[in-house]
Amino acid sequence: xxxxxxxxxxxxxxxxxxxxxxxxxxxxxxxxxxxxxxxxxxxxxxxxxxxxxxxxxxxxxxxxxxxxxxxxxxxxxxxxxxxxxxxxxxxxxxxxxxxxxxxxxxxxxxxxxxxxxxxxxxxxxxxxxxxxxxxxxxxxxxxxxxxxxxxxxxxxxxxxxxxxxxxxxxxxxxxxxxxxxxxxxxxxxxxxxxxxxxxxxxxxxxxxxxxxxxxxxxxxxxxxxxxxxxxxxxxxxxxxxxxxxxxxxxxxxxxxxxxxxxxxxxxxxxxxxxxxxxxxxxxxxxxxxxxxxxxxxxxxxxxxxxxxxxxxxxxxxxxxxxxxxxxxxxxxxxxxxxxxxxxxxxxxxxxxxxxxxxxxxxxxxxxxxxxxxxxxxxxxxxxxxxxxxxxxxxxxxxxxxxxxxxxxxxxxxxxxxxxxxxxxxxxxxxxxxxxxxxxxxxxxxxxxxxxxxxxxxxxxxxxxxxx
Amino acid sequence: xxxxxxxxxxxxxxxxxxxxxxxxxxxxxxxxxxxxxxxxxxxxxxxxxxxxxxxxxxxxxxxxxxxxxxxxxxxxxxxxxxxxxxxxxxxxxxxxxxxxxxxxxxxxxxxxxxxxxxxxxxxxxxxxxxxxxxxxxxxxxxxxxxxxxxxxxxxxx
Numbered sequence: 308x309x310x311x312x313x314x315x316x317x318x319x320x321x322x323x324x325x326x327x328x329x330x331x332x333x334x335x336x337x338x339x340x341x342x343x344x345x346x347x348x349x350x351x352x353x354x355x356x357x358x359x360x361x362x363x364x365x366x367x368x369x370x371x372x373x374x375x376x377x378x379x380x381x382x383x384x385x386x387x388x389x390x391x392x393x394x395x396x397x398x399x400x401x402x403x404x405x406x407x408x409x410x411x412x413x414x415x416x417x418x419x420x421x422x423x424x425x426x427x428x429x430x431x432x433x434x435x436x437x438x439x440x441x442x443x444x445x446x447x448x449x450x451x452x453x454x455x456x457x458x459x460x461x462x463x464x465x466x467x468x469x470x471x472x473x474x475x476x477x478x479x480x481x482x483x484x485x486x487x488x489x490x491x492x493x494x495x496x497x498x499x500x501x502x503x504x505x506x507x508x509x510x511x512x513x514x515x516x517x518x519x520x521x522x523x524x525x526x527x528x529x530x531x532x533x534x535x536x537x538x539x540x541x542x543x544x545x546x547x548x549x550x551x552x553x554x555x556x557x558x559x560x561x562x563x564x565x566x567x568x569x570x571x572x573x574x575x576x577x578x579x580x581x582x583x584x585x586x587x588x589x590x591x592x593x594x595x596x597x598x599x600x601x602x603x604x605x606x607x608x609x610x611x612x613x614x615x616x617x618x619x620x621x622x623x624x625x626x627x628x629x630x631x632x633x634x635x636x637x638x639x640x641x642x643x644x645x646x647x648x649x650x651x652x653x654x655x656x657x658x659x660x661x662x663x664x665x666x667x668x669x670x671x672x673x674x675x676x677x678x679x680x681x682x683x684x685x686x687x688x689x690x691x692x693x694x695x696x697x698x699x700x701x702x703x704x705x706x707x708x709x710x711x712x713x714x715x716x717x718x719x720x721x722x723x724x725x726x727x728x729x730x731x732x733x734x735x736x737x738x739x740x741x742x743x744x745x746x747x748x749x750x751x752x753x754x755x756x757x758x759x760x761x762x763x764x765x766x767x768x769x770x771x772x773x774x
Numbered sequence: 775x776x777x778x779x780x781x782x783x784x785x786x787x788x789x790x791x792x793x794x795x796x797x798x799x800x801x802x803x804x805x806x807x808x809x810x811x812x813x814x815x816x817x818x819x820x821x822x823x824x825x826x827x828x829x830x831x832x833x834x835x836x837x838x839x840x841x842x843x844x845x846x847x848x849x850x851x852x853x854x855x856x857x858x859x860x861x862x863x864x865x866x867x868x869x870x871x872x873x874x875x876x877x878x879x880x881x882x883x884x885x886x887x888x889x890x891x892x893x894x895x896x897x898x899x900x901x902x903x904x905x906x907x908x909x910x911x912x913x914x915x916x917x918x919x920x921x922x923x924x925x926x927x928x929x930x931x
Contacts, residue, residue, distance in 0.1 A: 325801045332794040343787045347780060383805065384798050391794055442909060508877045508898040632784040657788060664791045671798055684910060686896025 319749035322383035329387035337394015344402040347633030366428045373432045378746035385675050388668050396724035406639045416726045423728035427735030434739035441743045445687045448501025452534045455494030458487035459541040475545045486729035500690035503565035511566040549719035553701050560697040600715040619651035630658030645726045647718050650710045669703040683748040695737050837916045837929035845925030846872045858884035875899050875923030889913050
């Protein structure tokens with residue numbers, strides 16, 4: 308967390324005009340994709356494009372106006388990136404809905420996703436309006452940690468807990484399914500940053516050196532290890548491989564950034580290796596995933612088989628450089644084309660060109676988060692921005708890496724693209740938090756108690772001793 | 775709809791997508807290099823002074839150095855001309871303190887125009903201006919006591 312030369316070196320501009328310009332382009336991406344889906348599948352521009360486009364525009368304009376009023380110095384690129392990804396995702400879901408309907412299995416993924424997006428944008432606005440300074444969150448370090456753990460436990464409770472597709476990560480309240488883990492993620496980032504910002508010097512400097520690594524004292528590391536250990540245990544019990552990977556990476560990234568000790572990466576890699584080996588030996592599921600990854604075609608016909616992954620790989624291969632075009636691919640052959648495998652749908656119908664653009668968008672989101680961390684003036688904001696950026700980076704790497712066959716497949720949602728209300732809402736709040744931190748960071752340094760010239764010139768000014 | 779039309783639609787959409795991504799990158803680029811440096815800030819920064827050839831003559835009553843007035847290293851001083859000044863236990867600090875309650879990179883003193891600021895760098899025990907623990911860059915004048923750990927520093931003329 309070294310701070311180099313940003314102290315009052317230059318003043319950031321507000322850049323709200325640039326944000327508006329990018330938002331117009333983002334809307335063109337979202338609505339253009341929707342129109343292209345209609346043209347490709349039904350041969351005409353969809354009848355509801357005015358209503359749909361109007362709704363999307365209204366949401367984006369509302370978000371933009373809020374940022375203009377309550378966070379005028381916030382980063383200009385984050386909101387447009389998110390708007391474009393979300394709009395694009397909606398169009399892809401619409402495209403899948405049409406095919407599912409033709410196959411006699413009607414879904415309304417796009418419509419539901421639009422409702423969730425509305426909820427997400429409303430919470431985005433509420434977060435920005437109510438929270439004028441992200442540092443108040445530091446007061447809730449332990450509360451946030453506890454809340455995160457409680458949220459993770461919720462799916463185990465009888466009545467409201469639900470098990471879907473072998474993972475017990477859902478709760479069902481009043482007819483709505485929700486994944487509390489998505490919110491827990493944000494809570495744990497707040498808890499980790501609040502704890503680490505107070506204890507990072509103790510963690511980095513006090514302690515003994517064992518082999519290559521300076522091990523911190525138990526009382527410094529204890530609380531955070533407890534938080535981390537409990538959440539990992541819960542995730543393992545829930546059989547949620549993707550999320551455990553995400554939390555592990557998040558924890559490691561934040562510890563590394565807070566203490567500036569590369570030793571943590573060595574320890575983390577060793578722990579990860581040991582954990583992966585243990586999981587490979589004892590958990591059938593993990594063994595299967597490794598086998599599917601190494602030899603996808605061998606397990607095509609098995610019952611927990613690699614059918615889905617192979618179809619996704621075929622689809623992406625068939626899509627080639629610029630894809631088959633909307634309506635000319637067969638994304639419905641992949642059972643989870645609307646959630647985990649949405650990237651393969653994009654790869655099939657719009658090709659590598661679009662997938663690269665999407666990956667680049669995520670890369671820019673992460674870059675912005677790290678940039679916010681660099682220019683932020685307080686340690687808590689820095690750590691929080693790093694943590695939130697790390698969530699995006701890890702999530703996108705794990706899921707896109709899995710779908711493209713780079714790493715063994717683990718289920719996680721693709722932020723803003725995949726169908727899934729909890730993830731969408733939580734991610735909109737994450738973006739609101741990042742914008743709030745960046746607004747604080749880019750704002751010109753406040754001039755507190757300006758020194759009165761006459762008083763400064765006077766030799767007789769006495770300073771009252773305070774100790 | 776003909777094959778060609780569909781192809782053109784697809785290419786047009788991909789073009790829009792990439793125009794968006796490239797515009798976002800260009801906004802980021804202009805954000806990085808195009809930030810406006812206000813004249814006042816430039817006047818206070820060392821780089822700006824070098825540009826002028828000779829250091830600006832300090833205004834009467836303006837502080838010239840930062841002095842440790844109480845603590846383990848009393849009398850340690852650093853010239854404000856070298857600002858921004860780092861205070862801490864680390865070897866790269868302009869004012870190196872042997873105080874156990876001071877962090878490696880504890881605080882920094884820098885200028886904005888004619889005003890001097892002290893900024894906490896996320897230290898463990900905090901930086902105090904008077905009785906208040908500071909959370910953001912805070913202006914300090916001559917004789918205002920800044921406490922880091924058990925050490926007290928002051929701007930002096």
